[in-house]
Every structure is written in C-alpha cells, then in structure tokens.
Amino acid sequence: MVTKCFSLVESVLFKNVLRSYGLRPILALQPNASYSTNSTNSNKPICRASQITATATIPDECLHSEATLKQFMSYFPGVIKDIQEAAAIVDPIENGKHVAKLLEYLAEGGRKHLGMVIPESYKVLVPDASEEDIRLSYKMGWFAEVMYDGLNMIDDLMDNSMTRRNKPCWWTLPENRVTISNDALIVNFSSLHLFNKYFSKHKQFQQIIELHNQSNFQAAVGQWMDVSLNFNSGKEFTIEYYKHHCFNVGLDIGAIFPVKLAMILAGYTDPEVIERAASFNGDVMYYYLVQDDFIDCFPPHPDLSMGTDIEKGRIRWLSVSFMERASEAQKEFFKHHYGKSDKESIEKIKELYIEVKLPELYHQYADEMFNNLMTCIEREPDEKLKKLFVKLMEPVKDSLRTGGMYW
Numbered sequence: 001m002v003t004k005c006f007s008l009v010e011s012v013l014f015k016n017v018l019r020s021y022g023l024r025p026i027l028a029l030q031p032n033a034s035y036s037t038n039s040t041n042s043n044k045p046i047c048r049a050s051q052i053t054a055t056a057t058i059p060d061e062c063l064h065s066e067a068t069l070k071q072f073m074s075y076f077p078g079v080i081k082d083i084q085e086a087a088a089i090v091d092p093i094e095n096g097k098h099v100a101k102l103l104e105y106l107a108e109g110g111r112k113h114l115g116m117v118i119p120e121s122y123k124v125l126v127p128d129a130s131e132e133d134i135r136l137s138y139k140m141g142w143f144a145e146v147m148y149d150g151l152n153m154i155d156d157l158m159d160n161s162m163t164r165r166n167k168p169c170w171w172t173l174p175e176n177r178v179t180i181s182n183d184a185l186i187v188n189f190s191s192l193h194l195f196n197k198y199f200s201k202h203k204q205f206q207q208i209i210e211l212h213n214q215s216n217f218q219a220a221v222g223q224w225m226d227v228s229l230n231f232n233s234g235k236e237f238t239i240e241y242y243k244h245h246c247f248n249v250g251l252d253i254g255a256i257f258p259v260k261l262a263m264i265l266a267g268y269t270d271p272e273v274i275e276r277a278a279s280f281n282g283d284v285m286y287y288y289l290v291q292d293d294f295i296d297c298f299p300p301h302p303d304l305s306m307g308t309d310i311e312k313g314r315i316r317w318l319s320v321s322f323m324e325r326a327s328e329a330q331k332e333f334f335k336h337h338y339g340k341s342d343k344e345s346i347e348k349i350k351e352l353y354i355e356v357k358l359p360e361l362y363h364q365y366a367d368e369m370f371n372n373l374m375t376c377i378e379r380e381p382d383e384k385l386k387k388l389f390v391k392l393m394e395p396v397k398d399s400l401r402t403g404g405m406y407w
Contacts, residue, residue: 062395063113063120063395064395068116069112069116072138073112075135075142079142079194080104082197083096083103083190083193083194084096084100086193087099087100099186102186102187103146103187103190105167105170106152106187107146107149108165108167109167112145113395114144114145114148114255114258115141115144115258116141117255117259117262117281118137118138118140118141118144118262119140119141120391121259121266121388121392122134122262122265123137124384124387124388125268125384125388126266136198136265137265139198140198140261140265141258142194143195143198143199144258146190147187147192148253149187150185150188151216153170153171153184153187154184154223155223156170156171157169158223158227192212195208195212204264211257211261215252215253218253221248222249222250222252223249225248226249229315230313230314230315230339231313231335231338231339232313232335237319239320243286250285251282251285251289255278255281255284255285256279256281256282257278259277259278259280259388259392260274263277263278273382276385277385277388277389280376280385280392283369283372284392286369287369287370287373293309293317294359295307296308296316296318297310297318297353298350306346310338310339310346311339311341311345312339313339318358318362319334319338321358321361321362322356326356334349373389373393377389377390
C-alpha cells in the first residue's frame with residue numbers, strides 16, 4: 001500500500017539526498033521549478049517524478065547498472081553447478097542437463113531486480129560484511145530469483161504470453177508443451193535446493209521458509225485473481241481494491257519478500273523495523289506498477305508498443321480509475337468493449353480514457369506517490385534504513401528512461 005505520508009517535502013531534491021549519504025546522483029531535474037497545487041502553500045517547490053530526465057549515466061554502484069548486474073550474474077555458473085549436480089544424482093543418464101538448460105534459458109536477459117535487491121540491500125545494511133557473508137547474500141539473491149522465474153513460467157502460461165525478456169516464453173517452444181507444468185515445479189524446487197544447501201543451518205531458517213511459503217501462497221492466489229476477475233463479473237473495483245490486488249499479485253513476492261530476506265540476513269530481528277523497510281520497497285514497486293499500467297496503454301516513446309491489458313480485460317490502474325470517474329453511459333460502453341482484442345475496441349477504450357482525463361490524472365498521481373516516497377526518506381530516523389531507501393529508489397531514473405521497470 002502507498003505509505004501514509006500526508007504532507008509534501010519542502011524543496012526535496014533527490015540528487016541532494018543521494019549526495020548527503022555518499023552516493024552519486026543518478027537523477028537530473030529540469031531547471032524549471034514545479035509547485036504543489038494541493039498544498040496550503042503553493043509557492044513551495046517539490047520534486048516531481050515528471051521532472052526527472054534520463055540523460056545521466058548510471059554509476060557502477062547503482063542497482064541497475066551494468067556493473068551491478070555483471071557482479072550478480074558472476075554467481076550464476078555456481079548456481080547452475082549446484083543444482084545440476086543435485087539433478088544428476090536423480091538423472092544419471094543426462095546428468096541434469098535438462099535442468100541446467102531450463103534454468104539458463106529462463107535467466108537469460110532481464111534486469112534480475114528481485115534477486116539483486118537482496119545482496120545490494122545487504123551491503124548497505126552491513127557495510128563491513130566479510131567476503132563470505134557477501135557471497136552468501138548473492139546466493140540468497142539467486143534463491144529468490146530462481147523462485148521468481150518459476151512463478152513467471154506459470155504466469156506466462158496462464159496469460160498466454162508469447163515472449164519474456166525478448167525471447168519466446170519457455171512454454172511456447174514445441175518441445176516443452178508437454179513438460180511445462182513439471183518444468184515449473186523443477187524450477188521451484190531448484191530454488192529451494194539452493195536455499196537448503198547454503199542456509200539450512202542459518203538461525204532464521206524456519207522464519208525464512210515460512211516467509212517463502214506465505215509469499216508464494218499469496219502470489220498463487222493473486223495470480224488466479226488476476227486472470228479470473230473482470231468488470232463484467234458484477235463486482236465493483238475501486239482504487240483501494242486495486243492496491244490490495246497489486247499487493248497480492250506482485251508487490252509482496254517482488255518487493256517486500258526480497259527486502260525482508262536481506263534484513264533477516266543482515267541480522268535484524270525487530271519485526272517493526274523489518275516491516276518498515278519492506279513496506280517502503282512495496283511502495284516503490286507500487287509506483288512502478290502504476291507506471292507500467294499507464295505505459296501499457298500510453299507508451300512514452302515510439303520504440304515501445306502497446307501492451308495487452310485492454311484486450312485481456314485486466315483490472316489495472318487505468319481501468320479502475322476510469323470506472324471511478326465515468327458516467328453510467330461511459331461505463332456501459334466500457335464494459336461492452338473492454339476485454340476485446342479487435343483494434344476498434346482497443347482504440348475506443350483509449351478514447352474513453354482520454355475523455356475522463358486519465359493521462360492528466362496519472363501524472364498527478366505519480367508525482368504524489370514520488371513525493372510521498374521522498375518524504376519518507378527524509379523522515380526515516382534510522383540512518384542505515386535511510387541509505388537503504390535511497391538505494392531502493394535508484395532505479396526510478398532507469399524506469400523513466402526505458403518506459404517501465406520491466407521493459
């Protein structure tokens with residue numbers, strides 16, 4: 001859920017926040033000041049998401065830099081070796097080659113955001129960590145990343161998706177049509193094998209397993225909700241429901257889960273502190289999900305094509321916001337055309353969105369969320385958590401440059 005920070009920051013520039021904590025700025029703000037229109041004093045400048053440009057180079061230490069990804073990927077051969085050796089005991093004929101091929105295919109491409117959050121957060125929280133402890137944080141990252149790949153396999157199958165990470169989805173390859181369900185199980189248990197191998201003696205082993213089970217349960221039920229509920233089911237979907245829906249479909253497993261893992265690995269035991277840090281990253285990811293919903297319909301530049309939310313009739317920020325603002329006639333028209341794949345219906349839905357001024361509403365909403373996040377950074381009393389929050393906010397620039405977190 002979006003953090004309850006009610007007042008906007010008085011002149012918060014993210015680059016100054018970064019500098020104050022010893023990190024290089026990655027955001028460049030346009031020189032023209034923007035002012036809050038809903039504050040009691042509209043002459044106080046605020047930092048707006050819409051002001052951020054993407055001309056700066058991403059420093060090597062940032063979360064989505066090539067150097068950070070390269071370092072994370074350097075542990076992948078060891079991950080494959082660990083899992084293939086375990087599979088070879090069961091499969092002495094092919095010696096686990098199918099499992100290795102499957103994991104390598106799924107891992108190719110993509111940002112590895114979920115997995116990288118764990119070691120990068122851990123290094124912020126434990127700046128004097130030993131090389132062995134840092135190595136274990138990367139193993140934890142790969143445990144989470146492999147687990148997420150298994151969930152994505154099921155998501156692609158249920159969504160009838162054709163591509164992921166700029167290549168055909170695993171289930172679309174003819175040789176995998178029969179084995180796809182079992183392959184998804186292989187990936188899931190591969191992640192657990194990796195976790196058991198390196199963390200079975202960890203003092204918080206049981207806590208992490210329970211966290212894993214609960215997050216995966218929520219993700220599975222949330223995925224069912226995502227593909228089965230629609231606007232013709234007779235139910236009313238509000239923004240509050242949308243936030244709840246986001247939390248269960250993607251925010252918990254994709255944002256809250258990895259930060260909790262990093263916090264536990266770093267030795268934090270206070271549930272309130274762990275929850276505060278994890279919830280902040282949930283808020284960051286909610287920002288990305290709303291952004292992703294918007295660009296699915298309104299791509300920010302010609303290199304990006306429209307997504308499929310309209311034709312699949314999904315409950316998304318645009319569709320829910322529309323239903324909260326539309327007239328009864330517009331709602332009826334919407335229900336008739338939303339979820340249809342013909343070009344005319346898709347264009348009519350876009351026209352309806354424009355009629356109720358959803359693009360303007362989105363930019364206002366995004367700016368408000370961005371400023372709430374910046375407010376929470378300033379108000380965080382724990383210095384290590386404040387540095388962590390800054391780290392978790394670093395990909396904002398990259399998401400605006402590329403048109404969304406997952407593009």
